[in-house]
Amino acid sequence: xxxxxxxxxxxxxxxxxxxxxxxxxxxxxxxxxxxxxxxxxxxxxxxxxxxxxxxxxxxxxxxxxxxxxxxxxxxxxxxxxxxxxxxxxxxxxxxxxxxxxxxxxxxxxxxxxxxxxxxxxxxxxxxxxxxxxxxxxxxxxxxxxxxxxxxxxxxxxxxxxxxxxxxxxxxxx
Numbered sequence: 001x002x003x004x005x006x007x008x009x010x011x012x013x014x015x016x017x018x019x020x021x022x023x024x025x026x027x028x029x030x031x032x033x034x035x036x037x038x039x040x041x042x043x044x045x046x047x048x049x050x051x052x053x054x055x056x057x058x059x060x061x062x063x064x065x066x067x068x069x070x071x072x073x074x075x076x077x078x079x080x081x082x083x084x085x086x087x088x089x090x091x092x093x094x095x096x097x098x099x100x101x102x103x104x105x106x107x108x109x110x111x112x113x114x115x116x117x118x119x120x121x122x123x124x125x126x127x128x129x130x131x132x133x134x135x136x137x138x139x140x141x142x143x144x145x146x147x148x149x150x151x152x153x154x155x156x157x158x159x160x161x162x163x164x165x166x167x168x169x170x171x172x173x
Contacts, residue, residue, distance in 0.1 A: 032073050043074075059071065102172055142156070
């Protein structure tokens, strides 16, 4: 005979894991609780961006506090909105690369996948620039440099590092 009550749970079924678009992982999500303020902040930032005020939102914190989940929930709420959604992330081993999160977004936007050869990457970059009505010959070298591809001839070698940085940021924006 048990002197104290025991709490029992009943398995009702198996939950199908949902795909996390940000990290390309499969997870089983529990209900989201207590992130109303943070989601409101992200939606306010989106409104400002739609009004033409450029900004970047960064999420940082200890592992396990819910950064990926917050981004996923924000993304999920954008499904009916006409916005382009690009996601990038940082890892401790990549902290020396300033552009690491932007590289993930650049690859995602251009449709670059792991294993693409340089020629295929170049075509994808050119096509993406053309879709945005950007001069490919002007902007591609900066994106190639980010992707660690050299342009022939290397037009950037004649520019100062400050100029290359400024134009790279301009190309990304």
